[in-house]
Amino acid sequence: MDKKKPKKVFVQGAIPPEKIANSVANHQSKTNIGAHSIFLGQIRADEVEGKTVTAIDYTAYEEMAENVFHEIREAAFAKFDITCAHIYHSLGKVNVGELCLFVFTSSAHRKIAIEATNFFVEEIKAKVPVFGKEIFEDETHQWKVNGRHYT
C-alpha cells in the first residue's frame, strides 16, 4: 500500500518553494482529488530582549522522529479519508524567511483535506523529537520551545 510506505520526512536545510509546485504537479494525474490543503512553516525574525532571530538550527532524534512521523501518518489515514499526505521537515540551519515545514494533504473533499492538515501540524509540534536553536544576529542563541512563541 502506497500510503503505508514509510517515507523520509527530513530534508537538509530549507525547503525550497519549488518543492511545493512539484508536489502539486505530481498530483494532477490523481483525478479523484478535489482539494489540496497545504501548511508551510516559515522562520520568523522574532525579537527576544532586543536581539533578533536570524536562523534556526534544527536537530532531531532522527530514528525516533521518523518513526513518530510514520505513526502520525498512519493515524491520519485511519482518521481521515485522504488520498495522499506528504510531510517534509528541515534539519540543520534554516534562515529567517525560509521554510522549515511543508505539510500537504489531498482529498476528494475540502473539509477532509483541511482537517487532516491541521491534525498533522498539531501532532508534529506535540510529538516529534525535533529541537531548534534560535540563532541571533550576534551569534548567541536560545533554545526554541513549542508553545512559547508559536501558538
Add this chain to the structure above:
Amino acid sequence: MDKKKPKKVFVQGAIPPEKIANSVANHQSKTNIGAHSIFLGQIRADEVEGKTVTAIDYTAYEEMAENVFHEIREAAFAKFDITCAHIYHSLGKVNVGELCLFVFTSSAHRKIAIEATNFFVEEIKAKVPVFGKEIFEDETHQWKVNGRHYT
C-alpha cells in the same frame, strides 16, 4: 494600504502549480510571517450517471464577483490578524486534474493563517457569482452546484 488594494482574482484557464511556488517565494522577505496556509481546488473526474467529467468551464458575473472577492478580503482582514491574503480563481475551461482555486494566507501564527484560509474558501463558495459547466467525455454537460458534490 497594500491589504486594501483591490486585486484581480480571476485568471484565464487553469492555475499553474508554479504560481504557488512564486507566491510563496514572494513572501520570504516578509520576516514577520511564521505560517502560510494554502487551499487548492482541483477538478475531479466525477462520475454522474455513468459519464465522467473531463473539464469545468467557468463563467462569472465578473464585476460583481470581483467586488464580492474584495468584500471577503476586507472581512478577513478585519476578522483575522493576517499579514497577507491572495486569491486566484479560474475562468474558462479547466481540465480534470488542473487547479481552479488558489487561496493563500499568511500570519505570524499558524492557527490564524489556517482559520483565515478556511474562511476564504467557505465565503467564496457561498457568495461569489461563479458558474461551472461540467463537461463530460461525450461533450454533453451539466451545471455544477456548490454543496451538491463538493462538501
Add this chain to the structure above:
Amino acid sequence: MKVTVKYFGLVAEAAEKSEEVLELNGELTAMELKSQCLNSLAIADKESVQIAVNQNLDDTITLKDGDEVALLPPFAGG
C-alpha cells in the same frame, strides 16, 4: 424605463442570450421581473435562481430606470 438584464450559466443557456435591454412600464420589483424573465424558460428549479439589482441580491427592491439586473443560477465557485 429601461433596465439591462444579464443572464448567466444555465439561465443564459435556457434563454439563449447573455444580455438584453428591457423597456418596462410601471412599477416592478426585482422578484416580479425575475418571474417574468424565467416564466417561459425551461429551468427545473426556478427557486434556486437569484436576482441581483446593481449587484445587490435583495429581490424586494423596486426597479428604476438604468438598473443593471442579473439572473444568477446557483453558485459553483471554488
Add this chain to the structure above:
Amino acid sequence: MKVTVKYFGLVAEAAEKSEEVLELNGELTAMELKSQCLNSLAIADKESVQIAVNQNLDDTITLKDGDEVALLPPFAGG
C-alpha cells in the same frame, strides 16, 4: 549492564556530549537514570526534559542491558 545514552538540544549542549555508554550496577528506572544524568548539568528546567527508552517516553520503565536511552528537551518542530 550497559546502556547507551543520547543527549539532544540544550541537554547535549549542557552535557557537552551527544552520546555515551554507561555501565550501570543494579536495577534502575528511566526516571532514576534521568535524575542521575541531569544532576550535575546547568539546566534551568529539568522537569521539561523527557527520557525515552528505546524510543518509548514511559519513564517508569526499568532499564535493561543494551537499552538506548535518550534525554529530550522540549520539542520545537514545525
